[in-house]
Amino acid sequence: MISKMNKSSKKVIQRRGLMLVLSSPSGAGKTTISRILLEREKELTLSISATTRKMRPGEVDGKDYYFVANKEFDEMVERGDMLEYATVFDNKYGTPREPVENGLCNSKDVLFDIDWQGTQQVAAKAASDIVRVFILPPSLKELERRLYARAQDSDDVVKERMAKAADEMSHWAEYDYIIINKDVEKSVADVQSILRSERLKRDRRPGLNDFVRGLREV
C-alpha cells in the first residue's frame, strides 16, 4: 500500500510527497490548470494515465497518455500494475502504479487528472496522502461553450459529455477543495495555495521530529 510503503521508506525524507487529484467534468478547464501548475511547481510531477481511447489531434503518446490497446490495458490490470482504473465514456483509463510510487518516495508531489471513480479508489488505498480538488465550471452554458470551442470531439461526443457532466459533478462533495473556474489564473493560484498549505501539514513532514529534537539540545 502506497502510504505504508512511503512511511516505512528507509530513506530519510524531509517531506512525504502528496497525491494531488484534480477532477471535473470535461471542459471545466482542468487540463489547462494542470498544464500551468506543472510549469510553475517544480516539485510536482504528472501521473500519465494509460487509456484505450483514440488519440486526439495534437496529443502525444507517452506525454498526454499512454495509448494502449484493450488487451494491453487488461493485462496491466491483471498484473496489478494499475493503482486505479475506470471506464469513462466507454473507454478505459488507468493510473500506472510504479511512476507514482517512485515519485512519492522521492518527495515529489504527484498530480492526477482522474475521474471520481479513480479518486475513490486512490482515497481507499492512500487516504493520508491524497488531496482532492474538484473543479466546477461557472455555469452549464459556459461548459457547453468550452466543449464546442475545443472542437476536438464530434457533435455527438459533445452531447454525450454534456449529459455526463451532471453525473460527474454530482460527486463534488467527495472532494476536499472546490474551485469554480471562472478565471484560469485565479484557479491556478487557488490550487497553488492548497498545495502550499498541504505541504506544511505536520503528518507529511517526518523530518520535523529530528529538527525539533535538535532545537531542544543546548
Ligand code: 5GP
Ligand atoms: P479525456 O478523454 O477527455 O482525456 O478524459 C476523460 C475523463 O477521464 C476525464 O474526466 C479524466 O479526468 C478521466 N481520466 C483520465 N485519466 C484517468 C485515469 O487514469 N483514471 C481515471 N479513473 N480517470 C481518468
